[in-house]
């Protein structure tokens with residue numbers, strides 16, 4: 001990233017609270033910033049179950065594993081049906097950042113793949129409505145019983 005962005009840096013992140021709704025919170029793995037793109041979030045996933053030492057992120061993507069798929073020019077993409085994609089969209093909605101660098105780390109070189117994922121308002125609002133529905137139907141009745 002330092003080769004392709006100006007003054008790229010990674011900063012630690014704590015718990016971030018939404019300004020409009022303090023119940024909405026996120027803990028991104030880190031924050032990133034550069035002079036050319038501004039500030040964004042960082043989310044890192046480390047596939048650990050199998051073949052971590054012998055398989056790259058690109059190879060996982062070619063097999064359709066770990067929520068990954070392969071795109072043009074052998075770029076690695078997170079599937080939009082993945083819960084990781086929803087997690088990233090929720091983090092972006094809560095923090096009001098517009099993009100997140102999604103990193104897959106493995107122990108086989110080149111070790112990491114990076115995809116810059118933009119905020120997808122339609123996806124977030126659909127999933128947020130589902131979460132609210134779940135809360136109303138199942139969580140709230142249990143809380144009222146207590």
Ligand SMILES: [Zn+2]
Pocket residue numbers: 004005006034035036037038
């Ligand atoms: Zn940049």
